[in-house]
Amino acid sequence: MRCLHALPLLALLVGCESSPTAPPARYTPAQIDRGRYLVNSVAYCGFCHTAMYPDGTREQSRLLAGIDCIIDRPAPGQTRANPDDGYGCLSFTNLTNDATGIGERTDEELKAATFDGVRHDGTAVSTVHPYYLYALYSEPDRDAVVAYMRSLPPVELPTRREPPWTTAPLISVVTDAQLPTPSPAYPEHEAATRGRYLAAIAACSWCHTPTYPSTDPRAATDVIQRDRIYQGGRGLRALSSLGYRPGMIALDPPVSPAMWSTATVFSTNLTPDPGTGLGSYSAADFTRVMHEGKDPAGKYSCAAAHGDPTSISASLTDGDVLDLYHYFRSLPPATRPVPSTCEAFK
Numbered sequence: 001m002r003c004l005h006a007l008p009l010l011a012l013l014v015g016c017e018s019s020p021t022a023p024p025a026r027y028t029p030a031q032i033d034r035g036r037y038l039v040n041s042v043a044y045c046g047f048c049h050t051a052m053y054p055d056g057t058r059e060q061s062r063l064l065a066g067i068d069c070i071i072d073r074p075a076p077g078q079t080r081a082n083p084d085d086g087y088g089c090l091s092f093t094n095l096t097n098d099a100t101g102i103g104e105r106t107d108e109e110l111k112a113a114t115f116d117g118v119r120h121d122g123t124a125v126s127t128v129h130p131y132y133l134y135a136l137y138s139e140p141d142r143d144a145v146v147a148y149m150r151s152l153p154p155v156e157l158p159t160r161r162e163p164p165w166t167t168a169p170l171i172s173v174v175t176d177a178q179l180p181t182p183s184p185a186y187p188e189h190e191a192a193t194r195g196r197y198l199a200a201i202a203a204c205s206w207c208h209t210p211t212y213p214s215t216d217p218r219a220a221t222d223v224i225q226r227d228r229i230y231q232g233g234r235g236l237r238a239l240s241s242l243g244y245r246p247g248m249i250a251l252d253p254p255v256s257p258a259m260w261s262t263a264t265v266f267s268t269n270l271t272p273d274p275g276t277g278l279g280s281y282s283a284a285d286f287t288r289v290m291h292e293g294k295d296p297a298g299k300y301s302c303a304a305a306h307g308d309p310t311s312i313s314a315s316l317t318d319g320d321v322l323d324l325y326h327y328f329r330s331l332p333p334a335t336r337p338v339p340s341t342c343e344a345f346k
């Protein structure tokens with residue numbers, strides 16, 4: 001029956017079960033396809049919202065169905081976090097069309113939460129979800145992302161959201177004017193301009209921009225240093241709250257689990273600085289990072305973000321990778337704020 005393709009909620013509203021004709025499709029197949037590409041290849045929402053197998057690849061059977069209590073904080077007065085004390089859990093929300101996911105949200109509520117950080121209950125979405133960068137999505141791309149989310153089969157998976165996350169502050173979003181702009185003299189200026197938008201909505205800056213040290217007062221109201229976007233140097237713990245564990249990242253030679261637990265890797269400077277950035281990278285070098293997670297010497301980079309077939313950027317089209325390459329080449333070179341620690345692991 002055609003109704004099976006309809007949303008459960010919509011089906012309910014329009015009385016689909018007894019209707020002889022299918023309800024009008026809310027989104028076009030082209031919108032859903034664009035959304036699928038944006039969610040799974042460009043923004044890579046499943047980096048967070050899809051559970052992982054022990055080898056670090058994503059569970060495709062539960063695509064975007066979330067992970068409960070990915071971060072837990074100790075309750076006031078406690079030294080250890082306890083997932084059962086009603087305090088401290090933040091989850092990767094279930095994005096499928098189940099009541100435990102987004103099934104009861106309207107499209108407008110979904111867009112406000114995803115791209116503006118405002119939840120249906122008026123509270124702010126945690127900045128672990130990088131809405132301050134997703135705010136740069138165009139209106140048609142916002143619709144496409146929602147269209148694709150609406151196409152996901154329901155998976156039942158309740159996720160907890162507990163204090164202190166429920167009172168997180170809403171931070172100001174990154175504006176177009178804050179994004180670095182291609183040099184007008186750059187020969188492939190059009191490609192670089194397309195790459196600028198792609199890099200923005202892929203949220204490369206989420207990892208490739210330094211954060212404020214926790215002692216800096218600006219850390220309370222902002223995540224990334226907006227005057228240093230794409231300059232690299234964000235520290236990501238190898239064993240991190242994002243769930244990387246030993247063995248998840250294929251490093252050659254392998255790194256001992258003991259080292260992982262203490263290791264911090266600092267993201268690459270994506271500006272074309274010859275010494276500390278991508279100055280010497282050819283388009284082929286850049287493509288190898290994006291598609292295989294390997295540096296120009298053929299070794300895996302120290303980033304869970306790049307490096308396996310289901311990782312960030314692995315399934316970007318060649319054309320989009322080239323646009324990204326031209327964008328980063330066209331930026332004014334900047335010196336990386338923090339040296340790389342990756343060599344120590346290789």
Ligand code: HEC
Pocket residue numbers: 039043044045046047048049090091092093095102110113114119120124125126128129130134145161165
């Ligand atoms: C770095 C990890 C991360 C990435 C990447 C990410 N999210 Fe999230 N997302 C989260 C977390 C954590 C929450 C829960 C926030 C909270 O409860 O305050 C969340 C919440 C949400 C919510 C629900 C907000 C609500 O409570 O109503 C939606 C919808 C959502 N994300 C969609 C997306 C989409 C679409 C993408 C890709 C464009 C994406 N997310 C990428 C971590 C992430």
Ligand code: HEC
Pocket residue numbers: 199202203204205206207208236265266267268270278286289294295296300301302303304305306312313324340341342
């Ligand atoms: C989840 C965090 C994260 C995201 C998102 C991310 N990266 Fe990275 N990336 C890293 C880290 C960490 C490294 C540093 C690895 C190292 O030191 O070898 C890195 C390394 C790189 C490198 C150099 C790799 C090498 O060893 O030669 C390039 C190029 C790169 N990223 C481009 C991008 C682009 C373009 C995007 C957006 C499409 C992106 N990254 C998104 C974390 C991320």
